[in-house]
Amino acid sequence: DAKTTQPTSMDCAEGRAANLPCNHSTISGNEYVYWYRQIHSQGPQYIIHGLKNNETNEMASLIITEDRKSSTLILPHATLRDTAVYYCIVSPSSNTGKLIFGQGTTLQVKP
Amino acid sequence: GAVVSQHPSRVICKSGTSVKIECRSLDFQATTMFWYRQFPKKSLMLMATSNEGSKATYEQGVEKDKFLINHASLTLSTLTVTSAHPEDSSFYICSWRTGANYGYTFGSGTRLTVV
Numbered sequence: 001d002a003k004t005t006q007p008t009s010m011d012c013a014e015g016r017a018a019n020l021p022c023n024h025s026t027i028s029g030n031e032y033v034y035w036y037r038q039i040h041s042q043g044p045q046y047i048i049h050g051l052k053n054n055e056t057n058e059m060a061s062l063i064i065t066e067d068r069k070s071s072t073l074i075l076p077h078a079t080l081r082d083t084a085v086y087y088c089i090v091s092p093s094s095n096t097g098k099l100i101f102g103q104g105t106t107l108q109v110k111p
Numbered sequence: 112g113a114v115v116s117q118h119p120s121r122v123i124c125k126s127g128t129s130v131k132i133e134c135r136s137l138d139f140q141a142t143t144m145f146w147y148r149q150f151p152k153k154s155l156m157l158m159a160t161s162n163e164g165s166k167a168t169y170e171q172g173v174e175k176d177k178f179l180i181n182h183a184s185l186t187l188s189t190l191t192v193t194s195a196h197p198e199d200s201s202f203y204i205c206s207w208r209t210g211a212n213y214g215y216t217f218g219s220g221t222r223l224t225v226v
Contacts, residue, residue, distance in 0.1 A: 034214055043117070043204050043217035044155070087154070098145055099206070099215055101155040 004088045009106040012082075018075040020105050022088030025069040030092050033064060034099065035073045037084040037107075044087065044101075047073065078109045113209045114138050117218025124195055124225055132190045132221045134205030140185035143208040145215075146178070148201045155204060161188055195225040 005023040012018040024033065032051050036044040048055055048062045050071075055062040061074040075082055087104040091097040114137040124130050134144065142163050147155040159180055161167040167180040177199075179191040192199055205218040 032214070036215075036217075038155075041202070041220070041222070043115075043220045044206075046113075046214060046216065049214050097208075098157060098160055100157060101147075103154050 004090060004102050006086075006088055006102060006105045008103065009108065011108050011110055012075075012078045014080060014109055014111050015077055018073075018078040018082065018107060018109070020073040020075075020086050020088075020107065021070065022072070023070045024088070024090050027068050027090050028092070031090045032092075033062065033068075033071050034089045034091060035060070035062065035086065036089065036099075037082075037086045038104075039081075039084045047086075078107075080109050080111065083107060083109045113207075113216040115205065115207055115216050115218045117205055117221060119221060120219060121222045122224070124223070126196055126225055127194055129191055129193045130195055130223060132192075132203055132205075132223075134188050134190070134207075134218050136186045136207050136209075136216075139207075139209055141207045141209055142185065144182065144188050145206045145208075146180060146188075146190050147204045147206065149204060149220075150201055158190075192223065195223070197225045199223065200225045 032049050034049040035047040038044045048060050050062045064071045085104040085106050089099050116135045118133050146158045149155045158173045159167045159169045161180050161182040163182050169175045182188040202220050204220045206215050209216050
């Protein structure tokens, strides 16, 4: 599985956009980019995923570079409840594809 | 959609006993699911991949005889920690492969403490 590199931690002011980067320079053509987050002592929560086009849903936007070697998760208006560990994962789209978690980025949203 | 129920949320057991953790998909069916464990302040570590009706595939370093996985249906899988030891104390999380829209859906986790 392709590995990802994320900053260990980031801070963001409440109400501002949080931009979380992820490098996945060895991603293969059939691998999706997934973003999950984990709030303390809970199971990971799905945020968004994409293959090569930018994606947007009610939670976030995902911007994938044209060469697919990096991506950015954007939380448009961060709230205190967005404080969590955010994981960027790449995985094949097959039914047997498994998610291998890296260390993630701890996002602290501050008042 | 894509709701997963994991029970119990917390369990304390004595060394040498066995503990069963149940993971159900409530509003979907899926063939493939995964079990993870997570130590404090660490990331999730994949333990095994399980396909309904087949034997689970364990990751390197995970003892298959200690962590028994039963995946008898498209909506239910169980993980049994046998002969538990204090070092098995961890946060165990299940996940189902739910397809294109959601990718993977996770349970809320089980905090196991072995005393």
